[in-house]
Amino acid sequence: MERPLRVAVIGTGPAGIYAADHLIKTSEAVTVDIFDRLPTPYGLIRYGVAPDHPRIKEVVNALYRVLNNPRIRFIGNVEYGVDVKQDELQRFYDATIIATGAEKDRPLDIPGIELAGSFGAADFASWYNGHPDVPREWPLEATEVAVIGAGNVAVDVARILAKTADELLETEIPDNVYRHLKDSPVTDVHLFSRRGPAQVKFTPMELRELDASPNVEVIVHPEGIEFDEGSLAAMRATRHVKMCVDILQNWAVRDPRDRPRRLHLHFLQSPVEVLGDGRVAGLRTETQELTGDGWVRGTGEFTDWPVQAVYRAVGYLSQALPDLPFDTTTGTIPHTAGRILDLDGDHLPGMYVTGWIKRGPVGLIGHTKGDAGETVASIVADEAKLPVAPERDLEAILAHLANRGVRATNWAGWQLLDEHEIALGAPHGRKRVKVVPRTDMIEICNG
Incomplete structure (x- = not known):
């Protein structure tokens, strides 16, 4: 019986979300958890695109539809290398995609x-x-x-x-x-x-x-x-x-x-x-x-x-991540077709990369789709030889984070914050008023 593939994606900008979308289309058995160090999704779409760009920000609608899929789970306020480390992720996931971008x-x-x-x-x-x-x-x-x-x-x-x-x-x-x-x-x-x-x-x-x-x-x-x-x-x-x-x-x-x-x-x-x-x-x-x-x-x-x-x-410029190789000249993680390479040029088992930290911060948002497709194709090709995560219960990672004292946010929590910000803007004829302090965002996300 085929085991259901479990994949973690680090980063909820367009690159990470497109990778998750490609993954769930490869098989109905695939499930994806997509992590972000911020309590909110969308990465530079929320925090890098100028606020007077409503047409560009409409891409959020497409990203929302991806994240709203029940086989994709958003887990926010979790920092890779601090709240959860590479070897810990390998307990819960068969593969991990790094999509932290460049900010x-x-x-x-x-x-x-x-x-x-x-x-x-x-x-x-x-x-x-x-x-x-x-x-x-x-x-x-x-x-x-x-x-x-x-x-x-x-x-x-x-x-x-x-x-x-x-x-x-x-x-x-x-x-x-x-x-x-x-x-x-x-x-x-x-x-x-x-x-x-x-x-x-x-x-x-x-x-x-x-x-x-x-x-x-x-x-x-x-x-x-x-x-x-x-x-x-x-x-x-x-x-x-x-x-x-x-x-x-x-x-x-x-x-x-x-x-x-x-x-x-x-x-x-x-x-x-x-x-x-x-x-x-x-x-x-x-x-x-x-x-x-x-x-x-x-x-x-x-x-x-x-x-x-x-x-x-x-x-x-992208930033180096703990326990992962990094090319300081190009500001990217060394890879072959999205497979992360160690210092000897060998593939790190189960580790992949996509987006700007893969190819450098060039091109438009849509270009990350091609990156994601290549990386996911490599995962599919490698699936039979991927290391099998021993803890496969969907709740295991959440229990692990809770035991570490991490106040993770989820998709339902983001929807609460989204509604809250829109309600703040409505009396003033504005599309939304952003909540800025991290603690306030977490409190609203957690009800």
């Missing part, structure tokens, strides 16, 4: 980046999304701000900094974030891209959203609107690149509009130093020139921008 900021190695007033975009996104493990305060004291990067996260950060707080009131932005943004003295936000307009990583939708605010004038500085053969090839090859370039060119030549805040887009400007004595007093950039293939080189011409805060949005 830290990639470093930017330039002088002065450590000054007060210099921040990581991921940290800022966690704050404005009400992540329970970050401070409730944020020093919004600058009138001019620099954002370094040309991806969707950079655009999100620039937009949130430039918008007025009242424009965000209809979203699920936490009350403490609203109060801080309300008091922000910002007048100008400068976004710097090292390469040209044909090499930007943001999407046309993200770009258009920059210009949707009635209080923000988007200014494209025309001196950076340059193209080489590599740029033209990119525009011919990819429709969304051509769309972004057309939008930027139109903005570069339009008449000025009288709005209280300005968002400046600078292309072919590479940051080389954050200026200041003890805290940020400026940003120095070097003008770049295109080299014919879409890449750039420095010209030796420098500009100092009088900003008082700098936000780097140069990529996310």
